[in-house]
Amino acid sequence: MIKTAGLSKTFEGGVEAVKGVDISVAAGEIVGFLGPNGAGKTTTMRMLTTLLRPTSGTATVAGHDLLADAREVRRRIGYVSQSGGISPFAPLGEELELQAMLYGLPRAEAGTRVSEVLAQLDLKGLETRPGAALSGGQSRRFDIAFGLLHRPALLFLDEPTTGLDPQSRANLWEHIRALRAEHGVTVFLTTHYLDEADALCDRLLIIDHGRIVAEGAPAELKTGGRTLDDVFLDITGRSLREEAGV
Numbered sequence: 001m002i003k004t005a006g007l008s009k010t011f012e013g014g015v016e017a018v019k020g021v022d023i024s025v026a027a028g029e030i031v032g033f034l035g036p037n038g039a040g041k042t043t044t045m046r047m048l049t050t051l052l053r054p055t056s057g058t059a060t061v062a063g064h065d066l067l068a069d070a071r072e073v074r075r076r077i078g079y080v081s082q083s084g085g086i087s088p089f090a091p092l093g094e095e096l097e098l099q100a101m102l103y104g105l106p107r108a109e110a111g112t113r114v115s116e117v118l119a120q121l122d123l124k125g126l127e128t129r130p131g132a133a134l135s136g137g138q139s140r141r142f143d144i145a146f147g148l149l150h151r152p153a154l155l156f157l158d159e160p161t162t163g164l165d166p167q168s169r170a171n172l173w174e175h176i177r178a179l180r181a182e183h184g185v186t187v188f189l190t191t192h193y194l195d196e197a198d199a200l201c202d203r204l205l206i207i208d209h210g211r212i213v214a215e216g217a218p219a220e221l222k223t224g225g226r227t228l229d230d231v232f233l234d235i236t237g238r239s240l241r242e243e244a245g246v
């Protein structure tokens, strides 16, 4: 579902954010993409979702070449950014319907599709509310609903549970698992919560300083009785990143 070779991004000014990353994600996997602040997660995700042009390397995403066929890639993926994008003012059911029509569905079909995604994410009854009248967990589920309208085979989630309480996080994990179990959606997500990575993901990729430094199933990485936190700190070191400006 995702295959990259030597994917790299150097920003203007010379910051080498991603330095030759090889990623392989199979259909139906839930893969966690971990790394310290500034490691290159968002930059990689923005490249894989066609939002940022790689400096070099190749990638196939959802069956299409990322550079030659970005339009086809976009039709087959959903992307939920860190900040989300739901309107604080407009009723979200109407916004979803509008979005579905922008994807090319006639009004009647758009209504049906909106009902489906509302049911999928347990949002029925909340569609008349604007974003400002929702809890954090409900807002995040609406963010995901927008990302699912066009039935993507592959869903990218950038820090889906940041800022949520433990109950809302566990609830969102259930919804993500159900997307895979019931609809076969492949999920590629970033998170700073290692318990989340451990509980939710089939496989983890750890990136640091723009390079993949470890990968494997959580159980494979947790060698020697270590927790995933220990493994992460052993691999990426204990020095602070943001303060160091790395």
Ligand SMILES: Nc1ncnc2c1ncn2[C@@H]1O[C@H](COP(=O)(O)OP(=O)(O)OP(=O)(O)O)[C@@H](O)[C@H]1O
Pocket: 011, 012, 013, 015, 016, 017, 035, 036, 037, 038, 039, 040, 041, 042, 043, 044, 246
């Ligand atoms: N537009 C940009 N121009 C220059 N440098 C950038 C730009 N965007 C990101 N960077 C740099 O690229 C590196 C990787 O950033 P990126 O946002 O991909 O990290 P991240 O792993 O997502 O971090 P976080 O966990 O803090 O979100 C950092 O050094 C960052 O400062």
